[in-house]
Amino acid sequence: xxxxxxxxxxxxxxxxxxxxxxxxxxxxxxxxxxxxxxxxxxxxxxxxxxxxxxxxxxxxxxxxxxxxxxxxxxxxxxxxxxxxxxxxxxxxxxxxxxxxxxxxxxxxxxxxxxxxxxxxxxxxxxxxxxxxxxxxxxxxxxxxxxxxxxxxxxxxxxxxxxxxxxxxxxxxxxxxxxxxxxxxxxxxxxxxxxxxxxxxxxxxxxxxxxxxxxxxxxxxxxxxxxxxxxxxxxxxxxxxxxxxxxxxxx
Amino acid sequence: xxxxxxxxxxxxxxxxxxxxxxxxxxxxxxxxxxxxxxxxxxxxxxxxxxxxxxxxxxxxxxxxxxxxxxxxxxxxxxxxxxxxxxxxxxxxxxxxxxxxxxxxxxxxxxxxxxxxxxxxxxxxxxxxxxxxxxxxxxxxxxxxxxxxxxxxxxxxxxx
Numbered sequence: 379x380x381x382x383x384x385x386x387x388x389x390x391x392x393x394x395x396x397x398x399x400x401x402x403x404x405x406x407x408x409x410x411x412x413x414x415x416x417x418x419x420x421x422x423x424x425x426x427x428x429x430x431x432x433x434x435x436x437x438x439x440x441x442x443x444x445x446x447x448x449x450x451x452x453x454x455x456x457x458x459x460x461x462x463x464x465x466x467x468x469x470x471x472x473x474x475x476x477x478x479x480x481x482x483x484x485x486x487x488x489x490x491x492x493x494x495x496x497x498x499x500x501x502x503x504x505x506x507x508x509x510x511x512x513x514x515x516x517x518x519x520x521x522x523x524x525x526x527x528x529x530x531x532x533x534x535x536x537x538x539x540x541x542x543x544x545x546x547x548x549x550x551x552x553x554x555x556x557x558x559x560x561x562x563x564x565x566x567x568x569x570x571x572x573x574x575x576x577x578x579x580x581x582x583x584x585x586x587x588x589x590x591x592x593x594x595x596x597x598x599x600x601x602x603x604x605x606x607x608x609x610x611x612x613x614x615x616x617x618x619x620x621x622x623x624x625x626x627x628x
Numbered sequence: 629x630x631x632x633x634x635x636x637x638x639x640x641x642x643x644x645x646x647x648x649x650x651x652x653x654x655x656x657x658x659x660x661x662x663x664x665x666x667x668x669x670x671x672x673x674x675x676x677x678x679x680x681x682x683x684x685x686x687x688x689x690x691x692x693x694x695x696x697x698x699x700x701x702x703x704x705x706x707x708x709x710x711x712x713x714x715x716x717x718x719x720x721x722x723x724x725x726x727x728x729x730x731x732x733x734x735x736x737x738x739x740x741x742x743x744x745x746x747x748x749x750x751x752x753x754x755x756x757x758x759x760x761x762x763x764x765x766x767x768x769x770x771x772x773x774x775x776x777x778x779x780x781x782x783x784x785x786x787x
Contacts, residue, residue, distance in 0.1 A: 412761035412771065419763040426678025430707070501708035505677055508710060508787055509767075516762060 382555045383496070384438045385458060386565055388448075389601060391431030392459035394506075395449055396609065397480060398424030399616050403467055413470070416516055420477070423509040430502045450620040454610045455603040462545035464600070464609040468538060471524050471531070475538035478517035482578050483549045484510045486571040495563030518582045525586025535588060547596035550575070630668070630698070631660050637696045638670065644684045645766050648727035651685055655715025661704065669702040673711045675787075676767040713787050725750050730772065730783040749774035750781055759783075 401421035408414035432445035462480060467473045488510055491503035524531040550568040552560075559565035580590055599605070620626065639652045651657050656672050663669040670689060674682045686703055693701050713732035716724075721731035730750050746755045754776035762785070764771040769782040 412763075415765070415771075416761060416763035419767055422678035422680070422767060423676060424678070426676060430677055497708075501710070502677075505674075505707055505710040508712075509676060512762060512785075 379440050380438055382559055383564065384435055385555055386559055387431050387435035387438060387499075388458040389460075391428050391435055391445075391448070392457050393463050393480075393484075394424040394431065395428040396457070396459045396612065397463040397476075398422075398428060399612055400463065400465075400467060401473075401477075404473065409470055417473075420513050420516070423506075423513070427502070427506045427509070430506070434498055434502070446620070450617045454605050454613055457600075457603065457605065457609060457613075459600055459605075459609075460545065460548045461597055461600040461606060462542060462549060464606060464612060465541065465545065466608055468541060469534060470520075471534035472538035472541055474517055474520040474524065475535065475542050477513065478521045478582070479539075479542055479546060479579070480549070481510055481514035481517050482582075483571075483575055485514045486574050487566055487568065490566040490571060494565070499564065521582055521588070522586040525583070525588040532587065535586065539583075539588065540591065543591045543593040544595060544597045546593065548598040548600060551598060551601065553601065633696075634660060634668070634670070634693070634698055634701060637692050637698065638689065641685075641688050641692045644681045644688065645768075646724070646727065646729065649716075649720050649723045651689065653717045653720030653723065655711060655713075655717070655720070656685060657689075658706065663702050663704055665702075667700060667702050669704040671704050671706055673706055673709075675711050679767050681766075711787075713784060716784075724784055728781060729769065730781060732784045732786045745786075747772060747783055749777060749779065751779050752777040 398421045401417050401424070404417040405414065405421075408417055428449065429445045432448045436443035436445060436448055462476060465476060467476075485507060488503045488507035492500050492507060494500040494503065521535060524535040526532070527535075550572045552567065552569055556565050556568070560567045576590075583590055635652065635657075638657050639650050641651045643649050643651055643654050643656070646654070651672070654675070656675065658671040658673050661669050661671050670693070672686065672689065686705070689703060693699070693703075714734060716732065724731040728750050730747050733745055747757050747759075748755055749757050749772075752774060754774055756775040757772055758775060759770060760773050760780065761771040764782055764785075768785055768787065770785050771780065772783045773780045
């Protein structure tokens with residue numbers, strides 16, 4: 379098995395799986411019906427992308443796992459998502475802050491991955507990036523609307539972003555495994571897309587009358603399985619049914 | 629090659645979410661190919677990665693092929709080239725409009741999502757319309773409203 383490639387696919391798939399699962403918590407609870415539909419659509423896209431990435435991961439692993447097996451029968455320490463996506467939804471502004479930061483990163487990453495030397499990754503990325511562009515636009519629109527809105531919405535947006543600044547650096551972290559994949563043309567150098575990310579975030583926040591904050595105490599560990607307690611609770615809810623009824627099929 | 633009769637069968641398979649349009653006119657059917665095993669195969673591509681209709685579409689195509697006597701024809705799903713609204717046929721666009729869904733602009737898939745396109749109300753034809761929500765009842769549709777006749781309508785998202 380190509381362990382580096384397997385781990386990379388888990389990172390890509392777990393990011394979209396955990397964020398997709400988080401967004402489903404809004405279903406039926408969003409501020410308006412339009413927002414409810416939007417967040418459910420985002421979740422659906424992300425779970426769809428997960429199926430492709432984790433499906434490929436299962437093939438690379440070669441132990442007969444499909445996407446469902448990997449999603450429902452791994453424990454928290456085996457997940458490779460970044461910490462940002464597992465953070466609680468908070469209020470609507472916090473959810474949009476997380477979405478804005480993640481999707482802005484994701485558009486750049488997937489866009490670059492369409493040139494991957496791994497044809498399978500390239501075709502999944504080409505499909506996914508079209509969907510994620512819509513996510514990034516939606517989130518940026520709300521960051522601007524809330525930031526440049528009322529005193530209350532502005533304060534909420536500031537609080538929402540404040541929760542996430544410490545998790546931004548982890549999205550661009552590289553390690554030896556990913557660097558090896560970059561040298562083979564399979565992966566994208568995350569550090570190399572950071573400046574484009576910073577520029578897009580700065581432009582949107584400026585329009586939103588918000589400030590970019592630097593975090594002196596960035597948190598990481600998700601890529602090697604060290605997660606916050608929030609992930610365990612999310613997995614408990616997501617995995618309980620397939621684990622209680624292991625042979626059940628749709 | 630029995631491509632003519634097979635494509636005719638596929639042309640009768642409706643999209644489960646938008647039954648006014650066939651899976652051929654929506655661009656989901658990408659054509660007929662020889663599979664690795666040498667058998668004839670219908671090549672299909674999903675619209676959105678998470679579209680819940682994807683499995684149902686494959687099953688509907690299987691049933692239609694079986695019913696028409698094409699049991700040996702296989703179905704092959706491919707991701708590349710990624711489906712785009714530019715793959716919807718002219719007939720499909722007209723069927724969408726008649727069904728009450730504003731069709732996507734041609735070539736829009738490759739340009740900015742934020743472009744200021746003129747969207748005609750599929751009910752009264754007015755161009756005085758506005759976007760209510762970029763995400764609608766299915767992944768492929770956005771929710772719009774006509775300022776002239778006040779009717780809400782779906783618009784097929786440019787993708």
